[in-house]
Amino acid sequence: MRFLLLAFLALFVASPAALAQAHKGRPAAAKKAAPRPAARPNWLTTIVKTPEAGYRIGNPNASLKLVEYGSRSCPTCARFAAESKPLFSSYVASGKVSYEFRDFLIHPQDIAISLLGRCVPTARYFSTLDAMFAGQPGFNARGQALTDADFKALEDMEVVPQARALSDKLGYTAFFKQRGMTEARVTQCLADRPALIELGKITGDAQKLGVNGTPSFFLNGRKLDNVYSWAQLEPLLK
Template identity: 50%
Template sequence: MRIALPLLPLLLLAGCGGGDAGSGNSGAPAQKVAAVAAPAGTSWAETVSVTPEGGYRMGNPDAAIKLVEYGSRTCPTCGQFGRDSVPALADTYVASGKVSYEFRDFAVHGAPDLAAGLLGRCGGTGPFFPILDQMYANQNAVLEKLQSLPESFQAQVQQMPPAQAVSLWAQQLGYIDFVKQRGIPEAKARQCLADQKGLEALVKITEEAADKVTGTPSFFLNDNKLDAVNWTQVEAALRDAGA
């Protein structure tokens, strides 16, 4: 697959704050959905799997209410949602078995998002959501580094092959040290950054959703796009759906 995404970030962070309004959270509230117990010895909040679409899903794979987020790890509005939704999304809604939550990396800011996404997936399903939460908790520090990089750096990475450029972005933004502190050895982190198939998979998610996702975060509830960009709005939609 040819990597077609721009390697330069949009330094004004355009594209954050959600896309066109949907209509998925309109109408009368649905009837309450019954809770579903997790298999013995497990919890739905710790049940994570990779979906055919390339996202990471937390919770009951057969949940009646399926929440999907297209998010950018460098988008401030996504970060605010991530911080505000902890712990209620996992501990209240997903844990009930009524709701599943899937996160799909959407590289609205090009290479910096690809770098963060590759490293966020590097540990597999177990640490995926904890690392996502911690990346959002640390987001302001990353954005400060992003905004302070000189134009010469951007010119430099623009001339590099995509995988090499993504690795350099990860280094400059502190993501390699970040995941090292969370149990991923540097050698493994660099291996993940150099994984061409992993890079292509992230690009594919963004390309395939580009016709319906015009900004981040974008939320879909049972395939209906929500007019929502923050946790208050998303939680209201979950309740209206019977959660």
């Protein structure tokens, strides 16, 4: 085959007429299309678990890195979640700000609901967190309706059974099942000892940084004192 190919090429080299004939009728070379500009990353779908065991949304190289230590049962945290939509639609979407949420355990139910909230697929982490905050008034109302007998029974339980009981009584189990989590998965998530240890470490590390309540914000590693609302936070981002 190689000899035939060489002979074929030699024919055109030896015969300009043959070369001209071969070229005749060829379509003109297509003009090179201009390279398309690189697609802009969608930072609102860029979600990862960080080495500090929080979850971050946005540009990992953003010039402003915002971290919130929050409790999923904290009303002030829920209020911040409701009023801070521009944080995501403007600041995070632009790539200028990344936002990371780290669970800080305050109330008894925080163990159960943090375990469940961190047990969803990473891509659904922040949509689930938002839905938990949106439904918080109903969850907390059920907690306030617990009787002394309920609390006594809870006190006598080990951590895992207590977490399950609180999840059931406050409506979180139903919340997650409505979003596709199976009974087996709920049980598995609430019994996840390494995840429980991880939650304890996040809270312990936060306390060493001076966190003693929620929400607590850090901007580029600096704690923002007396900042609890979007109205207080946005000027600092600007």
